[in-house]
Amino acid sequence: MSVYTPLDSTQMAQVLAPFGFTLVAFRGASHGIENSTFLIDASQGEGNAAALVLTVFESLDNEAVRPYLHLLAELANDPQLPVPGPLTDAQGNWQIRVAGKPAVLMPRLPGDHDFAVDKGRCAQVGTLLARLHQCDTAALLPLPSERERLDSLRHQLTRLPASQQAGARQLLDRWQASPAGRTLIHGDLFRDNLLWKDGRISALLDFYNACLDDPEYDLAVTLNDWCVAPDGKPLPEREQALLEAYQANGGQFDPGRLKQALAVAALRFWLSRLAGPVAEHSEGQGSKDPEEFARIYGWRVRNI
Incomplete structure (x- = not known):
């Protein structure tokens, strides 16, 4: 990091x-x-x-x-x-x-970052998410809300292209008006938050966006990183592998809710990347490219 x-x-x-x-x-x-x-x-x-x-x-x-x-x-x-x-x-x-x-x-758990993606790895990720989403949350301390994080990004909507601002605002309003789920979600399961050893997941990292919300939202965040082409286009074979493994290991989701969540999650990371890094000066990666999620959002919003 x-x-x-x-x-x-x-x-x-x-x-x-x-x-x-x-x-x-x-x-x-x-x-x-x-x-x-x-x-x-x-x-x-x-x-x-x-x-x-x-x-x-x-x-x-x-x-x-x-x-x-x-x-x-x-x-x-x-x-x-x-x-x-x-x-x-x-x-x-x-x-x-x-x-x-x-x-x-x-x-530091064993393993290394490895950004290669294939159907087999997507299936492992789906299995891992299913296990996480079935965790008992009764003993947890109250976690911050992803809905509050989304509200904090609303002012970034004015930085979107003018032709997309109204639609993005309506999408966000509809999502925020729906009740949040009570499933423990990671909220940030990008490829850089896993370690791999001998082709198997060896560590799940960075829970600092974790919260209680809909499992579809966590699936959407994950699918938008693991199962899209460089131009943002969804890759159905990878999506199917991840979702089938998720369901095979006890995970449940609503397909219609997932479609909406895919667009909301893409918008969330587009807006957060427009907001920039947490500090002006850093060693290492710094901020990420907002246009990556602008492309993903373009594909997802057309499929709601």
Whole structure:
């Protein structure tokens, strides 16, 4: 992910010390745009190697981070979900402060980013989403609402081409007027939020857009990244593989609702990319191209 808050070796060693780790090496991660993320090699005890990840939150305060860390701790206990849970320091804290910002240290699960896509991988993603969507949410702390995030992006509608503003506003109004579901959704399952090892998913990352909402919306976010061509055109074979695996593993969705969600999700990421990165200066990826989702939105909105 992009690095907006650079750290030197002394600072990183100070972060690790309360957890009982000694710094060996670290680097900024290269994918994502919302937070500063560092991949760390460390040692513990009698020289035992430890692979870690430090995330520094750039736009969330202490109270906003808390429910996400609680969610990660819950999901890390599910053997069917490869989710890393937060580590605790000597005082038992999940959340720490780094450079004056909230942060969390987690184990780095095995695997690497791999952006190749085929029907088999789409089926794995569908299976993973089905498992996530069946999680019990009773013990979770209240999570932020995706509907509130969508409302916060409304002012970006004026930056769309004039011919598309009215239709986009009507689409958003219709979606927001419908009641939100109560399914736990990831909300951001793009290809850069999975790790792979030996052709299998080894880690599901970045739950900082997670919330309770419709499963169709989560499917739409995912399909719009995994199952489209470079020109934004949907790829039916990939979509079918993902959705069939989702249903085969207990996931349920309404096809009509999904069509609407596909357009809304495309609009959401078009608007958020128009809003730009969380900071002016960063190391790494920075912001992403809004036109990618302008193209996807064009295809999706015609099929509602």
